[in-house]
Amino acid sequence: MEVIILANQFKLLAAALATAGLLAACGGGGGADTTPKAKVTSVKVMGDSLSDSGTFGFKFTVQGSAPTGAGSTMIWPERIADQYSQSLCAHYRAGDENLTSYQEVASCTNYAVGGGRVNPLGAPATSPLSVLVQIQAASKAGFSADDLVIIDGGANDAADVIGALIAAAKGNSQPLNAMVAWLDSKAPGTSAALMTQAGGDASKFAGLAAGAYLQTLAKALAGSIAQNVVAKGATRVAVLNVPAITKTPRFQMVLASIAQAAGGGDQGAAVAAKQEASFDALVQAFNAQLAASLAGQSQVAVVDFYTEFKNQISNPAQYDFDNVKDPVCPVTGVDGSGLPTYTFPTCTAAALSATPGKTSPDWWQHHVFADSFHPTPYGHQQMSQLVSRALAQKGWL
C-alpha cells in the first residue's frame, strides 16, 4: 500500500517537473525586439553630401525607385534614424548646388547639404553650405535631451586643401592663398610664422599652411559642437571624422596623373605614393585635432570613419565589397581639371541593373563607390553599421 502511494507521489513529482520544463519551452517564438536602449524622439543631422537627404531633390548615391522620400535609397543617417523609428527629410531645399536661393522646411531635421564644408570659402557667411551655419540653424530650432545629433564634415575641406596644394605645385597658388588669407584673418601673423617655420621654402610652407588650415577647421567644428549643440542640451552627439579620401577614385585618378607627370613607371609611382602619404597626413591632422578638441565630453561619440573606410578598401571581402575602385554610375562629363563627372539624378538602381553586358543585374550592388567620391547604397549601409557600433558602445542603441 505504502509502495503504491509513494509511486504515485513520485509520478506526480516527475510530471510536475517535466511539465514545468515543457511549458516554459513553449513560450514565445523568437524574433526581434527592436526597441533601442535609449529613448530618441528626434534625429538631427548636419553635414555634407554623405548625409544629405535630398536638398537638391536627389541623394548623393545611386537613386532608388524615388529620388527622395518613400522608395528612395536609405543613406546612412536615415538608416540610423530608422532604428529609432524616425525618418529624415532635407531641411534646406534648393534648385542649384551653390544655394544662391533656398527654402527651409522647419519640420525636416536633416540640415546636411551636398557640398557642405566647415569653411566654404567664397560662399556668403550665412550659406547653409557651411556645416557651422547648419549647426547654428539646428541650435536655434533647439536641442533636447531626447535628440540624437549626427554630424559629419571636413571631407570637402580636406579635398579643397589637397586640390589647392596640387594647383600650387602646378603654379596656381590662388586657392592656397585664399586659405592662408583666411588663416591670417582668424589669427593675424599666422602665415608669417609658418613661413619662418618653413625657412622660406615655398613648398614646405604650402604643406604647413594646409595642415594649419585643416586643424583650425577641426577646432572650429568641435568648438561649434560644444557651444551650439552640447551646451544647448543635446546629450547624444555622434561626430564622424573624415574618411581617407585619398582612397577615393577621384584622388586615385589625381595621383595617377601625378605619377604620369613624374615620368610614370616606378619613379612616377614613388612620387605619387609620397604625395598620397602627405595628403593622407593632412586628413589625419584634421581628424587628430577633431578628436582632441571633442575629447572629454561624455555627450559626444567620435566615429572613426577614417580607419573603417581604409579597412574596407584594404580588406573588401570582409565587408562583402567586390570592387573598391570603379564607380558604378556612368561618366557623364569632364570637369575643369579633366576629371570625369557623374549625374546622380539619372544614376538609378533600375538603370544600373539594366546596364547591357553585365552578368547579373546586381553587378553594382557591392561596389564601394557610386561616383568617384561617394559610396553606393551598400557603402551607406556599412557606414550606418559603423555608426551603430559607436552608438551602442555609448549605450544609445
Added chain:
Amino acid sequence: MKKFLRIAAGAAALTACGLAGAQSAGTWSARIGATHLSPDVSSGNLSAPSFPNTKVDAKSDTQLTGGLTYMVTDNFALDVPLGLPFKNDLVGDGALAGVGKLGSTKVLAATVFAQYRFNAANAAFRPYVGLGVTYAWFFDEKTTATLNGLSGGTQANPTTAKLDNKFGITPQIGFVYNLNDRWFIDAAYYKSFLKSTIHLSTGQSIKVKFNPDVFAIGIGYRF
C-alpha cells in the same frame, strides 16, 4: 511552482514511514533546487560581411531546477536533471566589445548522467562522479535594436537569429549528503562541452563554444 511545493510538502509528510532508506539498488529519488549556468565562451569570428574580429559572449543565468535519480546498483546511478529553461543573453565581444546585448536565447539542456557513487549505500556522505550526454535545445531567440543596427537591419526587416541544437558531453562531480533516511542534499558541478552555430537572417554565422560551467544544488527525497 505551487504544485512542486505541494508535492514536496506531501513528500515531507511521508518521511515518518520507515522504508529502507539508503541509496541502494532500485531506489528512486527526486530533488528540487537551483542551477547556475555560466557559459565559458570561446567565440569564432562572425563570417563576412562583418567588422574584422566580430565575436560574441554569453551571460550566465540561474533557474529553478530539480532532478530524478535511479540507483541501478548500490553504486551506479542514472540521473536526469530537470527544470526551467535557461535564458542567456548574448553580448558583443572582440570588435563589438562594449556594444552590450545583441540578443538572447533560451536553452533547454536535456542531460542523462551515468554516475558512480562512492561509499556504502547507507553512508551519510557519498561523493560521486558522472558522465552525461546533453542535448541542448535552443529556442525563443530574440535579437535587439543593437544587432539590427550592427547588421544593417531595419525596422521593416529586422535581423533575427537562430542557434543550432547540439549534443554535448558533460562530465560531472558532486556529492550527496544524507540528512536522514529520506532527505538529502545533492550538490554538483559539471561542464558541458557544447558548441553551436548562431545564424543571422542577414546571412552571416558564427561558431561559438559555450562550454558552460554548471553549479547545481538541491534538496531531495528518496522514495
